[in-house]
Amino acid sequence: MGLTARVARAALAAWLLLPLVPLVLWAAADRWTAPAVLPQAWGTAGLRDAVDAGAGPASLRSTVLGLVVAVLATPLGAMAGRALATYRVPVGGAVLAALLSPLVLPPFAVALGLDVLLLRLRVPEPVGVFLLLTVAALPYTTVLMRAAYAAHDTGFEEEARTLGATARQAVFHVQLPLLAPALAGAAFLAFLVGWSDYVVTLLVGGGQLVTLPLLVASAASTVGNEAQVAVLSLSSVLPPLVLLVAVGLVGQRGRA
Amino acid sequence: MAAARRPIAAGAALLALAGCAAPASEAPGAADRPWDEVLAAAEGQTVDLWMYGGDEAGNAYVDDVLAPAAAELGVTLRRVPVADTGDALDRVLAERQAGTTEGDVDLVWVNGENYAAGRQAGAWLCDWALDLPNRQYTDPGDPLLQNDFGVPVEGCESPWHKAQFTLVYDSARVPEPPTTLAGVLDWAQANPGRFTYPAPPDFTGSVFVRQVLTTATGGAGEVPLEYSQEAYDQYAPELFDRLAELAPALWREGSTHPQSQQELDRLFADGEVDMTMTYGPATLIDLVADGTFPDTTRVLTLEEGTFGNASFLAIPSTSGDSAGAQVVADLALSPAQQVAKADPGTWGQFTVLDLDRLDEADRAAFEQLPPSPVVPPYEELSRNAQPELSAEWVAPLDEGWRRSVLAS
Missing domain, CATH: 3.40.190.10 (Periplasmic binding protein-like II)
Structure with missing residues (x-):
């Protein structure tokens, strides 16, 4: 690795990690007022407040929500991506545009509009949240998987078929392992959509799913809760970071 | 909020x-x-x-x-x-x-x-x-x-519960606080950069503007609670003139305002300004207890009273x-x-x-x-309490403030 690359890597890491430094300091600060450079009193008040606010169960709900969205949106995105990359989809551009449209529409408008429809259809609140967030995650999984399938060499599967593998075996033992890094990346992005959502979870979920973003938003809407907000924010940032490292490892193994 | x-x-x-x-x-x-x-x-x-x-x-x-x-x-x-x-x-x-x-x-x-x-x-x-x-x-x-x-x-x-619109100051930095809202505005002009208010349509900033409206136009009872275009045309110009006159003495010369009460509270907590304001004085107790606001934080009771609500x-x-x-x-x-x-x-x-x-x-x-050492009892805080103007006043005043004060 050249020196330039190394410097660039260090700069990138610093750029990602530096914003976390004040967050970590605030999380452990019982008292920190200007103009002090460091907190005047250290302690666990922020942690205690976060636990009192229900951070434990909220993290669990956020995790479940993220996982459900990942489990639904990843295979759907893979199928759409594969179709768009390998087959001649009639008006493929329009199909892609439709799949990407959730990125363009403000989530608040979508949530407000579809909330009424879901209520009329008597869709249970959690199911409505899963559905809407899966649609919101589809642009990410589709684009990622479309690129992966476009770069994917189908020769390996054909080879397997000529060697006597069934179509099913060719997909599960050849195609999917080759695409594992891309699938992991897509699942990670879909997880983030569920993990970080506020407006759909609250409005469509009817307050039944009190997740971490709901706690962060309400605690952060005033002054004086900084330590609690910092603890809640770290609880929101760290699991995805750990996941990112895990996904990175899958990617390395995929290349090896 | x-x-x-x-x-x-x-x-x-x-x-x-x-x-x-x-x-x-x-x-x-x-x-x-x-x-x-x-x-x-x-x-x-x-x-x-x-x-x-x-x-x-x-x-x-x-x-x-x-x-x-x-x-x-x-x-x-x-x-x-x-x-x-x-x-x-x-x-x-x-x-x-x-x-x-x-x-x-x-x-x-x-x-x-x-x-x-x-x-x-x-x-x-x-x-x-x-x-x-x-x-x-x-x-x-x-x-x-x-x-x-x-x-x-x-x-x-x-x-x-009931609440009272309240101005808050740090007694260590303002040893002799004014006792009327007109006095507060004069104090702000005499101490450039030490006062500001959230930009309407923020809830608190909007209340502050309405409170100044009653002061600038001759006291409570002068402005009718019911909104009408005539009443607006009669009283709003005086209000905006007073606030425009105040603007150069505000924090950052009034070129920018805190966007919310939260931002104003942050400025007060960090000692950038000497006063803040709230429609929920109950929260002050906690803010002082956990050290966000200094121990010397006090409520500024105004002689002419302030808006109250429930x-x-x-x-x-x-x-x-x-x-x-x-x-x-x-x-x-x-x-x-x-x-x-x-x-x-x-x-x-x-x-x-x-x-x-x-x-x-x-x-x-x-x-x-x-x-409470910080918040006086309700009887004291609500002395001469004024009824809130009707909700129809809010939007025209916020809009007028944006055009007459912020843009000027």
Whole structure:
């Protein structure tokens, strides 16, 4: 690795990690007022407040929500991506545009509009949240998987078929392992959509799913809760970071 | 509190009114039945109370004091924290548009614009709040409980606590504080850079502008509470002239304003300005106790008085557990709960009860509440309290401020 690359890597890491430094300091600060450079009193008040606010169960709900969205949106995105990359989809551009449209529409408008429809259809609140967030995650999984399938060499599967593998075996033992890094990346992005959502979870979920973003938003809407907000924010940032490292490892193994 | 999404809530209310499938906008009334039957129906219900979640003391009071007391009555109270009360209204309006009768919002801590927008769309259940047994301890003639920012309260929401618009200063940095709002403006001009206010349409900034309106135009009672274009044309120019004159002396020469009370509080906490302001003085106790604000933080009582308001608990017309919600609202109004909530160590919210109507023991409990070193008692704070201008004043004044003061 050249020196330039190394410097660039260090700069990138610093750029990602530096914003976390004040967050970590605030999380452990019982008292920190200007103009002090460091907190005047250290302690666990922020942690205690976060636990009192229900951070434990909220993290669990956020995790479940993220996982459900990942489990639904990843295979759907893979199928759409594969179709768009390998087959001649009639008006493929329009199909892609439709799949990407959730990125363009403000989530608040979508949530407000579809909330009424879901209520009329008597869709249970959690199911409505899963559905809407899966649609919101589809642009990410589709684009990622479309690129992966476009770069994917189908020769390996054909080879397997000529060697006597069934179509099913060719997909599960050849195609999917080759695409594992891309699938992991897509699942990670879909997880983030569920993990970080506020407006759909609250409005469509009817307050039944009190997740971490709901706690962060309400605690952060005033002054004086900084330590609690910092603890809640770290609880929101760290699991995805750990996941990112895990996904990175899958990617390395995929290349090896 | 935070006013970020009010216009959308109001817009949604209009949409709900305009939409072809929208239900009638008349408020549905609660079933007329004896209290015993309400209690019996409430048994086993789960009441979802949607409330602004940024106030830790308030969250703790609901979770640790109100909810256990509700459990004794057989009602499970579940708090849903929201960043903005408008979120709760948005959910209720969607439920109402869909014709839901088993909605997820059973009780909302509300007042002002959100209440008005909900009333317009028939989002609140009516004909129940005046029948609560503990309502007998309030004064029926109390103006704060009759109108909520100019919208009649009637039986559509139940009073929870009173609040007073309050200026706050650091006594270490302002040893001789002014005693009138006109004095505050003069002080700000004599001490450039040490004062500012949140930019309307922020809720608090907007109240401050209305408070200056009464000062600049000759005191309370001069500006009619009901909005009219003539009254606006008569009084608003004086207000904007005064604020424009003040602007160069504000923090950063008035070229920028804090966008919210939260940002102003941050400036005050960091010592960048010497005053802040709030419509919820109860929160000051906690802010000083946890060291966010200095120990020398004091409330600035103004000779001419300030706006006062009350906040309420409202039951959405879509609630599936409205009997349980009525039981919780009644419980919240009980002398025992009101005194617990008024304790500065718990939440420090001013009671809506009329102490003269309480029995000896309950009145004594209120009188024995420990005083707060930061927030004076309600009698002192609400001396010469002024009624809020009607909600129709808010938007034109905010817009006029933007064009006349911010742009100049």
